[in-house]
Amino acid sequence: xRRLERSVALVDDYRLFADEIANAIAAxxxxxxxxxxxxxxxxxxxxxAASTAGRVYAELVRRGLVVGEVGRGTFVRAAAxxxxxxxxxxxxxxxxxxxxxxxxxVPGQSALLATALTPMVRPDALDAALRPSRAEGTPAARxxxxxxxxxxxxxxxxxxxxxEPEALRFAGSGRQALAxxxxxxxxxxxxxxxxxxxxxxxxxxAQRLGIVLVPIALDGDGLxxxxxxxxxxxxxxxxxxxxxxxxxxxxxxMPPQRRERLVEVLRRLDLTAVEDxxxxxxxxxxxxxxxxxxxxxxxxxxLSKRVAPGLSTGCAVVPRAFREQVTASLRAGSxxxxxxxxxxxxxxxGDGTVARIGAAKRADATERQLVAREQLPDALLRxxxxxxxxxxxxxxxxHAETFVAAAAREGIGxxxxxAYAVGPRIPRAAVRLGLASPPLPVLAExxxxxxxxxxxxxxxxxx
Numbered sequence: 001x002r003r004l005e006r007s008v009a010l011v012d013d014y015r016l017f018a019d020e021i022a023n024a025i026a027a028x029x030x031x032x033x034x035x036x037x038x039x040x041x042x043x044x045x046x047x048x049a050a051s052t053a054g055r056v057y058a059e060l061v062r063r064g065l066v067v068g069e070v071g072r073g074t075f076v077r078a079a080a081x082x083x084x085x086x087x088x089x090x091x092x093x094x095x096x097x098x099x100x101x102x103x104x105x106v107p108g109q110s111a112l113l114a115t116a117l118t119p120m121v122r123p124d125a126l127d128a129a130l131r132p133s134r135a136e137g138t139p140a141a142r143x144x145x146x147x148x149x150x151x152x153x154x155x156x157x158x159x160x161x162x163x164e165p166e167a168l169r170f171a172g173s174g175r176q177a178l179a180x181x182x183x184x185x186x187x188x189x190x191x192x193x194x195x196x197x198x199x200x201x202x203x204x205x206a207q208r209l210g211i212v213l214v215p216i217a218l219d220g221d222g223l224x225x226x227x228x229x230x231x232x233x234x235x236x237x238x239x240x241x242x243x244x245x246x247x248x249x250x251x252x253x254m255p256p257q258r259r260e261r262l263v264e265v266l267r268r269l270d271l272t273a274v275e276d277x278x279x280x281x282x283x284x285x286x287x288x289x290x291x292x293x294x295x296x297x298x299x300x301x302x303l304s305k306r307v308a309p310g311l312s313t314g315c316a317v318v319p320r321a322f323r324e325q326v327t328a329s330l331r332a333g334s335x336x337x338x339x340x341x342x343x344x345x346x347x348x349x350g351d352g353t354v355a356r357i358g359a360a361k362r363a364d365a366t367e368r369q370l371v372a373r374e375q376l377p378d379a380l381l382r383x384x385x386x387x388x389x390x391x392x393x394x395x396x397x398x399h400a401e402t403f404v405a406a407a408a409r410e411g412i413g414x415x416x417x418x419a420y421a422v423g424p425r426i427p428r429a430a431v432r433l434g435l436a437s438p439p440l441p442v443l444a445e446x447x448x449x450x451x452x453x454x455x456x457x458x459x460x461x462x463x
Contacts, residue, residue, distance in 0.1 A: 014052050018059040025065055025076055032408030036066065036074045067401040067416070075405035096411035097446045102434030103309040104388055106360040113308065113357075116347040133339035135169050135330040141342045142168040144349040145315050149277075149301060151287035161291035163299070163317045169326050170315050170342060174278050174302025176335035177314030179205050181274055181298050183333065184325035186211050186238045193231055193240035195223050197420040197427060199248050199276065202241055215423035216240070222247060222254040225265040232269050239272045244289045245280040249420050249432040250391050251383030253283055263292045272322070277301045281358050282365055282386050295319050298326070303345055305388075306358055313341045362386055368435040368443060375447035377454075388436040394429040395454050402458050403431060410449055 024030045036057070037045070043053035057074055060066045068074045136142070142165035152160040171177035178201070186192050188210030194202060196215035206213050214237060217227035223242050231237060244254040244262075254262070266273055275289050275297050290297040299317040314337075318326045330336055348354050365388045372390055373381060383390030394403055400416035407414050417430040438446060 014055040015059060017046065017048070017052075017056045018063070021056070021060060022063065022065055030076050032076050032405070034076045034409075036076070038073065067405060075401070077405070077408070097442060098413045098437050099434045099446065100413045100415045102305075102388055102436045104305065104361050104364060104436035105308065106357065106364050109308065109357050109360070112353045113348060116351050116353055117344060119347070131339055133170070133337050133342055135171075135327045135336055137168065137170040137337065137342050138346070139165070141170065141346045142166065144346045145170075146317075148349050148354065149288070149299070149315075149317065151284070151291055161287055161294075163290075163294070167317050167319070167323070168315055169318050169323070169330060170313065170337040171330055171335045172314065172337050172341075173312035174300060174304060174314035175201055175205070175312075176330075176333070177300050177302070177316045178202070178274070178276065179209070180329040180333055180335050181300060181316055181318075181326055182206065182211060182239075182241070183209055184322060184329040185272055185274070185298070190238040191235060193228055193237045193271075194422055195242055195247070196422055196425060197249060197417070198241070198422055199243065200419050203422065213422050215421075215425065218247075218250070218252070220252065221258040222252045223262065225258070225262045228262070228271075229265050229269060232271065237269075237271060239274060240266075241274045241276065242289075243276045243279075245277065245283050245286050246384050246387050248276075248279060249389060249415075251387040251389060253286055253384055254289075259289055259292060263289065266293060266296055271296070273297045275299045278305055279387070281306045282362055282388070283384065284358075284362075290317060295321070298322065303354075306361075307345075307348065307354055311341060311345065313337055313345050361388075365435070367440065371440060371444050372433065372435060372447060375444060376451050389432055389434050392431050392433055394431065398429050398454065398458055400429050400431055403429070403454070406453055406458065407450060410453065412446055412450065414450075 021030070021036070030036075036042070039053040039057055040050055042056070043050045046053070057066070057068070060074075061068060065077055066074050067077050145168050146163045146165045150160065150162040169177070171180055182192065182205060186209070189212065191212045191214050192206060193214045193216045195218050197218060203213065214231050216231055217224045222244060228240060244259060246253055265271075273289065273293075273296065277288055277299050278301055280286075280288065280301070288297075288299055290299040294317075296319060298319065300314065301316075302312060302314040304312040316326060345354075366386050369383060369385050369387065369390065372383075376392060377395075380393045380395070381390050382393075394400065400418060404414045404416045415432045415434070417427040417432070420432065421427050433447075435443060
């Protein structure tokens with residue numbers, strides 16, 4: 001009994017030490033980029049065992065408060081959260097200039113959105129919009145979203161693709177739609193193929209759902225179909241999640257030959273794919289992969305990036321074979337959409353507001369990419385010329401986590417490559433730069449600061 005009590009006390013002790021450091025970070029006594037003592041020095045100062053100090057540091061890493069760099073030390077993260085809770089990579093950074101958070105907003109968009117909302121304040125319209133909503137939404141919402149997702153392409157049958165309105169299902173956000181689709185398609189313990197660099201939320205969602213992620217190799221054209229087939233032969237995959245247009249974080253868009261080859265492999269393996277199209281509005285010239293194989297690809301989209309972060313309504317275009325499962329998943333997860341948001345979206349799509357905002361954002365993203373290439377070494381950058389983010393391979397000598405910590409000391413928040421990596425393969429030292437949030441002059445100045453930082457050596461900043 002005494003041994004059990006002592007064990008419980010030790011667990012509480014290491015957490016208390018972790019809480020103490022977390023409080024110091026939250027209060028600003030420990031600044032982003034500041035190096036913590038070595039674990040041995042920490043143990044000596046506190047009079048605790050080295051193994052307990054190791055548990056303290058591991059707990060801080062788990063909470064997302066610090067990052068460790070082999071051979072260099074442990075540093076306070078750029079986006080350190082509140083005591084006792086890690087801050088997800090998808091949440092806003094506390095840095096002065098945020099290149100992690102990536103919600104684009106263009107001038108004048110609020111005025112455009114307000115115009116379409118005016119009729120909704122009538123009591124009859126408001127009454128209808130505030131009623132409970134279903135996963136199937138309304139006929140008007142289904143037709144509006146089907147038209148929004150439609151694609152024109154001479155290479156497609158009938159010159160384009162228009163999803164069947166009855167295939168639409170809705171959620172409160174794109175993340176909820178994605179979680180519902182994954183929960184419907186992949187049972188706990190089953191394997192889901194994903195690009196070896198993928199959207200971090202998918203990693204977290206899979207962990208919560210008990211889904212095993214299997215990394216699939218990427219090249220300059222996107223996911224490698226042969227690598228997908230090899231992974232499926234090694235042990236069957238239940239489905240594959242991918243971003244064929246404006247891949248996050250690399251910005252890659254699959255060329256036609258790769259898309260056709262991938263669809264061929266999906267059909268041969270009898271595999272279902274989940275296509276993330278949240279950033280695809282930046283490449284309206286490229287039709288969705290779902291247009292080539294609508295019977296086996298579930299397309300997931302959202303209005304959060306296309307319109308505004310507060311309008312996070314998500315949708316999925318679901319093949320007939322999976323509609324019942326996806327609908328049940330949305331209900332079971334309490335991921336149903338807001339009726340008010342669906343009604344607002346229907347009006348914004350119908351009056352052309354969404355199309356106008358999308359066009360403005362495409363022009364804005366292109367301008368921001370030009371700024372990035374003016375300020376940073378072009379040979380080390382990857383990204384679609386019309387994307388709101390880019391992948392920056394760091395100069396020799398830098399590790400991603402060390403560079404993120406050094407940038408934090410300059411008041412700049414970045415996301416390291418490891419946040420996107422799946423599996424044991426460690427990506428080259430790289431960071432993702434979200435270009436959408438700062439005003440253009442601030443973005444140019446910030447990128448110039450990063451370029452200067454990259455030309456220096458890590459020891460100068462981490463001493």
